[in-house]
Amino acid sequence: xxxxxxxxxxDLLAELKRNDRRSQEQLYKLLASKMLGVxxxxxxxxxxxxxxxxxxxxxxxxxxxxxxxxxSLEGWIRRIMVNTAIEIYRKNQRMLNVVEIDEVYDAPQTxxxxxxxxxxxxxxxxxxxxxxxxxxxxxxxxxxYSHKEIGEQLGITEGSSKSQLSRARAILKEKLIKMExxxxxxxxx
Numbered sequence: 738x739x740x741x742x743x744x745x746x747x748d749l750l751a752e753l754k755r756n757d758r759r760s761q762e763q764l765y766k767l768l769a770s771k772m773l774g775v776x777x778x779x780x781x782x783x784x785x786x787x788x789x790x791x792x793x794x795x796x797x798x799x800x801x802x803x804x805x806x807x808x809s810l811e812g813w814i815r816r817i818m819v820n821t822a823i824e825i826y827r828k829n830q831r832m833l834n835v836v837e838i839d840e841v842y843d844a845p846q847t848x849x850x851x852x853x854x855x856x857x858x859x860x861x862x863x864x865x866x867x868x869x870x871x872x873x874x875x876x877x878x879x880x881x882y883s884h885k886e887i888g889e890q891l892g893i894t895e896g897s898s899k900s901q902l903s904r905a906r907a908i909l910k911e912k913l914i915k916m917e918x919x920x921x922x923x924x925x926x
Contacts, residue, residue, distance in 0.1 A: 749764065750801070750804065750806075750810065753798070753801045754801055754802050756798070761798055764797075768814060769794075771811070772790055772793065772814060773787070773790050775815055775818045775819065775822075776793070776818055776821075776822060777860075777864075778822075778863065778864075778871075778875045779819070779823075779826065779872060781868065788825070789818065789821050789825055792821050792824075792825070793818040796817050796821060819880055823876075823891070826872055827891075858916070862909055862912045862913065863909070865912065866908060871905070873887055873898055873901035873902050874901075874906070874909075884898040884899050885898075
Protein backbone atom coordinates (compact mmCIF):
# COMPACT_ATOMS: atom_id res chain seq x y z
CA UNK A 738 0.00 0.00 0.00
CA UNK A 739 1.30 3.41 -0.93
CA UNK A 740 1.05 5.59 2.19
CA UNK A 741 2.13 8.75 0.37
CA UNK A 742 -1.24 9.12 -1.35
CA UNK A 743 -4.49 9.93 0.41
CA UNK A 744 -6.65 6.83 0.67
CA UNK A 745 -10.36 6.93 0.00
CA UNK A 746 -12.69 4.99 2.27
CA UNK A 747 -13.10 2.40 -0.49
CA ASP A 748 -9.31 2.02 -0.81
CA LEU A 749 -8.95 1.69 2.93
CA LEU A 750 -11.74 -0.90 3.09
CA ALA A 751 -10.15 -2.95 0.35
CA GLU A 752 -6.84 -2.94 2.23
CA LEU A 753 -8.55 -3.75 5.53
CA LYS A 754 -10.38 -6.68 3.97
CA ARG A 755 -6.97 -8.05 2.93
CA ASN A 756 -5.88 -7.81 6.61
CA ASP A 757 -3.27 -5.20 5.75
CA ARG A 758 -1.58 -4.28 9.05
CA ARG A 759 -0.72 -0.73 7.98
CA SER A 760 -4.33 -0.04 7.06
CA GLN A 761 -5.48 -1.47 10.39
CA GLU A 762 -3.01 0.78 12.18
CA GLN A 763 -4.14 3.77 10.13
CA LEU A 764 -7.81 3.12 10.95
CA TYR A 765 -6.96 2.64 14.62
CA LYS A 766 -5.03 5.92 14.78
CA LEU A 767 -7.82 7.71 12.96
CA LEU A 768 -10.69 6.56 15.20
CA ALA A 769 -9.22 5.31 18.50
CA SER A 770 -9.70 8.53 20.46
CA LYS A 771 -13.32 8.92 19.31
CA MET A 772 -14.11 5.31 20.06
CA LEU A 773 -12.40 5.54 23.45
CA GLY A 774 -14.85 8.33 24.21
CA VAL A 775 -17.71 5.97 23.33
CA UNK A 776 -16.23 3.25 25.55
CA UNK A 777 -15.69 5.69 28.43
CA UNK A 778 -19.42 6.30 28.60
CA UNK A 779 -19.99 2.63 29.39
CA UNK A 780 -16.91 1.71 31.42
CA UNK A 781 -16.43 1.97 35.15
CA UNK A 782 -12.93 3.42 34.64
CA UNK A 783 -10.29 4.21 32.01
CA UNK A 784 -8.75 0.72 32.20
CA UNK A 785 -12.06 -0.95 31.41
CA UNK A 786 -12.69 1.55 28.58
CA UNK A 787 -9.29 0.75 27.07
CA UNK A 788 -10.06 -2.98 27.27
CA UNK A 789 -13.38 -2.33 25.52
CA UNK A 790 -11.59 -0.33 22.85
CA UNK A 791 -9.04 -3.08 22.18
CA UNK A 792 -11.69 -5.82 22.12
CA UNK A 793 -13.83 -3.68 19.85
CA UNK A 794 -11.07 -3.08 17.33
CA UNK A 795 -10.19 -6.79 17.29
CA UNK A 796 -13.83 -7.42 16.31
CA UNK A 797 -13.73 -4.65 13.72
CA UNK A 798 -10.71 -6.21 12.03
CA UNK A 799 -12.20 -9.71 12.19
CA UNK A 800 -15.59 -8.61 10.86
CA UNK A 801 -14.53 -5.95 8.35
CA UNK A 802 -15.64 -8.25 5.52
CA UNK A 803 -19.20 -7.99 6.86
CA UNK A 804 -19.32 -4.21 6.42
CA UNK A 805 -21.89 -3.64 3.64
CA UNK A 806 -21.48 0.10 3.30
CA UNK A 807 -25.13 0.85 4.16
CA UNK A 808 -23.95 3.60 6.51
CA SER A 809 -20.64 5.13 7.40
CA LEU A 810 -17.68 3.00 8.40
CA GLU A 811 -17.30 5.09 11.55
CA GLY A 812 -20.95 4.47 12.48
CA TRP A 813 -20.50 0.74 11.95
CA ILE A 814 -17.40 0.74 14.16
CA ARG A 815 -19.22 2.79 16.82
CA ARG A 816 -21.99 0.17 16.92
CA ILE A 817 -19.38 -2.58 17.40
CA MET A 818 -17.89 -0.59 20.30
CA VAL A 819 -21.31 -0.20 21.94
CA ASN A 820 -22.06 -3.91 21.48
CA THR A 821 -18.64 -4.75 22.91
CA ALA A 822 -19.42 -2.59 25.95
CA ILE A 823 -22.71 -4.45 26.42
CA GLU A 824 -20.94 -7.82 26.13
CA ILE A 825 -18.32 -6.82 28.69
CA TYR A 826 -21.08 -5.56 30.97
CA ARG A 827 -22.83 -8.94 30.72
CA LYS A 828 -19.60 -10.88 31.14
CA ASN A 829 -18.82 -9.02 34.34
CA GLN A 830 -22.28 -10.08 35.51
CA ARG A 831 -23.16 -6.78 37.02
CA MET A 832 -26.70 -6.76 38.30
CA LEU A 833 -28.99 -4.07 37.02
CA ASN A 834 -30.44 -2.09 39.87
CA VAL A 835 -33.93 -2.50 38.47
CA VAL A 836 -36.73 -0.35 39.78
CA GLU A 837 -40.15 -1.60 38.78
CA ILE A 838 -42.14 0.81 36.69
CA ASP A 839 -44.88 0.87 39.37
CA GLU A 840 -42.38 2.43 41.77
CA VAL A 841 -41.67 5.33 39.43
CA TYR A 842 -44.16 8.01 40.27
CA ASP A 843 -45.03 11.24 38.55
CA ALA A 844 -42.68 13.72 40.12
CA PRO A 845 -42.88 17.35 39.07
CA GLN A 846 -40.75 17.90 36.02
CA THR A 847 -37.92 20.38 36.21
CA UNK A 848 -36.23 21.86 33.19
CA UNK A 849 -32.67 23.01 33.34
CA UNK A 850 -30.78 25.85 31.75
CA UNK A 851 -27.62 23.98 30.82
CA UNK A 852 -25.89 26.86 29.04
CA UNK A 853 -23.13 27.06 31.66
CA UNK A 854 -22.66 23.30 31.93
CA UNK A 855 -19.68 21.86 30.09
CA UNK A 856 -20.11 18.54 28.26
CA UNK A 857 -17.23 17.08 30.27
CA UNK A 858 -19.08 17.93 33.50
CA UNK A 859 -22.20 16.15 32.31
CA UNK A 860 -20.14 13.12 31.23
CA UNK A 861 -18.58 13.00 34.70
CA UNK A 862 -22.03 12.96 36.25
CA UNK A 863 -23.14 10.17 33.91
CA UNK A 864 -19.99 8.21 34.86
CA UNK A 865 -21.10 8.38 38.52
CA UNK A 866 -24.34 6.52 37.81
CA UNK A 867 -24.51 2.89 38.81
CA UNK A 868 -23.58 0.54 35.98
CA UNK A 869 -27.17 -0.40 35.10
CA UNK A 870 -28.47 3.15 35.08
CA UNK A 871 -25.47 4.37 33.09
CA UNK A 872 -25.87 1.61 30.50
CA UNK A 873 -29.58 2.25 29.91
CA UNK A 874 -29.13 6.04 29.93
CA UNK A 875 -26.34 5.89 27.36
CA UNK A 876 -28.13 3.40 25.11
CA UNK A 877 -31.31 5.47 25.12
CA UNK A 878 -30.20 9.09 25.39
CA UNK A 879 -26.93 8.96 23.48
CA UNK A 880 -27.07 5.97 21.14
CA UNK A 881 -30.77 6.32 20.32
CA TYR A 882 -31.91 2.78 21.09
CA SER A 883 -35.60 2.27 21.87
CA HIS A 884 -36.68 0.77 25.19
CA LYS A 885 -37.68 -2.38 23.32
CA GLU A 886 -34.19 -2.68 21.79
CA ILE A 887 -32.54 -2.02 25.15
CA GLY A 888 -34.69 -4.67 26.78
CA GLU A 889 -33.73 -7.19 24.10
CA GLN A 890 -30.01 -6.32 24.37
CA LEU A 891 -29.93 -6.53 28.17
CA GLY A 892 -32.51 -9.25 28.74
CA ILE A 893 -34.88 -6.98 30.71
CA THR A 894 -38.43 -5.84 30.07
CA GLU A 895 -39.25 -2.68 28.18
CA GLY A 896 -40.81 -1.34 31.41
CA SER A 897 -37.60 -2.02 33.31
CA SER A 898 -35.66 -0.08 30.70
CA LYS A 899 -38.06 2.84 31.09
CA SER A 900 -37.76 2.75 34.86
CA GLN A 901 -33.96 2.57 34.68
CA LEU A 902 -33.96 5.64 32.44
CA SER A 903 -36.36 7.47 34.73
CA ARG A 904 -34.21 6.76 37.79
CA ALA A 905 -31.02 7.73 35.92
CA ARG A 906 -32.57 11.04 34.92
CA ALA A 907 -33.75 11.68 38.48
CA ILE A 908 -30.29 10.95 39.87
CA LEU A 909 -28.65 13.19 37.26
CA LYS A 910 -31.09 15.96 38.09
CA GLU A 911 -30.25 15.65 41.81
CA LYS A 912 -26.54 15.72 41.04
CA LEU A 913 -26.95 18.79 38.82
CA ILE A 914 -28.85 20.61 41.52
CA LYS A 915 -26.23 19.71 44.13
CA MET A 916 -23.40 20.64 41.77
CA GLU A 917 -24.73 24.08 40.99
CA UNK A 918 -27.32 24.70 43.65
CA UNK A 919 -30.39 25.95 41.90
CA UNK A 920 -28.41 27.74 39.18
CA UNK A 921 -29.66 25.35 36.49
CA UNK A 922 -33.26 25.18 37.67
CA UNK A 923 -35.27 27.23 35.23
CA UNK A 924 -38.85 26.10 35.67
CA UNK A 925 -40.73 23.65 37.85
CA UNK A 926 -44.04 22.50 36.40
